[in-house]
Amino acid sequence: MLDALYADAVRSIDGWRPEDADGAEARDRTLRLLDAGPAALTRNHLPGHLTASALVLDASGERVLLCLHPRVGRWVQLGGHCEPGDETLAGVALREATEESGIDGLWLDPTPIDLDVHQTRCAGGALHHDLRFVAVAPPGAVARISAESTALDWFAPDALPEPLGGATARLVAPALAALRRTPLRPAP
Secondary structure, three states, rough: OHHHHHHHHHHHHHHOOOOOOHHHHHHHHHHHHHHHHHHHHOOOOOEEEEEEEEEOOOOOOOOOOEEEEEOOOOEEEEEEEOOOOOOOHHHHHHHHHHHHOOOOOOOEEEEEEEEEEEOOHHHOOOEEEEEEEEEEEOOOOOEEEOOOOOOEEEEEOOOOOOOOOOHHHHHHHHHHHHHHHOOOOOOO
8 A cells, every 4th residue: 555655755755856965965864764665654664754744825925824733842834644545745745734724725736845854752753754845725715723733823934933843944935936936726
């Protein structure tokens, strides 16, 4: 069941072109993690595992949706673990963003904007290798808090809340650039 997701993960991460040395190091570390095979997609893989997340923008690009993560105690983008039935990392990010925001009709750009490797409390301290995307909410979307966050709210991109997740702020510029480059919405 994980074979399709694993093939997509290798393809997505190998094809991602980071803009700096830190991104290149994260890509290389993640490709080495993937040498473990499909197990690297599961929470049980103690050296670390892949996750996917999305920075959700409103349709105008004037607001960013963040959640206050209960375990981390910081405001972060929406995302999480791969699950049975997931076929792509972009699909993981979209599923998680939809579940955590309560917003139907999110549109996700399938081109990653970032890859971050960070320590977590998951599985006794495993590393998360988080591939990050940008998603856009339909006009007038109303977010609804889920069981996976303490709070959920929209913020201006230049007025993000504190405490903020370590790498969350760096997602704003590439997300807004993607929105300007291509209208991020499904084709009619």
